[in-house]
Amino acid sequence: MGFGDSGISLRGVRSFRFLLSRRWGLFALTVVLVAWATWWLGQWQFHRLTDRKHDNQVVETNEHRTAAPIDDVLAAGEPVAADDEWRLVTVTGTYDAAHTIIWRYRSNDDGAPGVDVVVPLVTDAGTTVIVDRGWLGTAADDKRPDVPPPPAGRVTVTGYVRADGSGSSTRVDALSTRALSSRTVGPAIGRQVYGGWLALHSEDPKPTQALDPLSLPDLGNGPHFFYGLQWWFFGVLAVFGFFYLLYDEWRTGKGDAVGAARRRVKQDRDDTRSEKTSRKQAVREAYKAAYEKERAARK
Structure with a gap:
């Protein structure tokens, strides 16, 4: 078949010259950038899903382990190992109620405002562990609330291991903080402390007035999988739209x-x-x- 018999093919080749225009060049570049960005965002969501599953596995495993002595898990001045988050430990000591710290801007599962009551527990060996004894509902103001006292005398505490917070919000001013970290609490109360802190599970003897315990984390996988698919769908849609408009302009x-x-x-x-x-x-x-x-x- 000669060129004379392939006029349609030649016209088709000539008709695609519009792709060389600046308008279509910028359009193609935009679609490439959008496709790359949506692919990266989808990958990011799937990586977050993988991390979430790992964290959930750690929490689920540690929640069902037998409580261990605190010295088997924590050490003074040392950070909490990632695989020890939410592990149950036991420790015996005496609460230092005079250095009770108010963790402000906390809410319960219903969204009610309040504070967490944090009390240092001085062990027999002299090292102190930071214990979040639970949540207390308060009025929405900046006044320091009156908190129920912890059990007096020697107390055996069982609690979940938590990692220290970070950033300027962990600063302790007048025994008050916006995030909890043993690295700032220790100097504020003048004591050597274990790294990390404990979310109270139980106390023996029991207090006269108990606080609301810290809720265990949600072990669901969250929306990351669907968010990842959503981002990839947007990328495919952008590419499909580009080729559809290209075909439409060529066809018409x-x-x-x-x-x-x-x-x-x-x-x-x-x-x-x-x-x-x-x-x-x-x-x-x-x-x-x-x-x-x-x-x-x-x-």
Whole structure:
């Protein structure tokens, strides 16, 4: 089959020249960037899902382990190991109620405002462990609330191991903080403390007035899987839309029509410019001829 028999193919090749326009070049670049961004965001969500599953496995495993002595899990000044989060430990000591710390801006599962009551427990060996004894509902103001006292005398505490918070919010001012960290509580109360802190599970003997215990974490996988699919769907949709619009412009000849219209506009502009140039040249030639004629008459 010669070129004469393949006119459709040649016209098809010519019709795709609209892809070389700046408009389609910018459109293609935008789609590439959108596709890359949505792929990366989808991957990020799936990585978060993997991390969430690992954390859930650690929590689920540690929740059902037998409580261990605190020295088997925590050490003074040492951070909490990632695989020890939410592990149950036991420790015996005496509460230092005089250095009770108010953890502000806390809410319960119903969203009610309140504080967490944090009390240092001094062990027989002298090292102190930070114990979050639970949540207390308060009025929405900045006044330091009156908190129920912890059990007096020697107390055996069983609690969940938690890692220290970070950032400036862990600063302790006037025995008050916005996030809990043994690294800032220790210097604030002037004691050597274990790394991390304990979320109270039980006390022996029991207090006169108990606080609301800290809720265990949700072990669901969260929305990360569907968010990841959603981002990838957006990327596929952008690519599909690009090729659909490309096909539509090729099918309807819009690309050729737009190109032809632009060429006509350019040709008209060039013709107008050429016409103006010709008129100016004619005027200059007329002036020149008149000048030469006048000069000849004077001679």
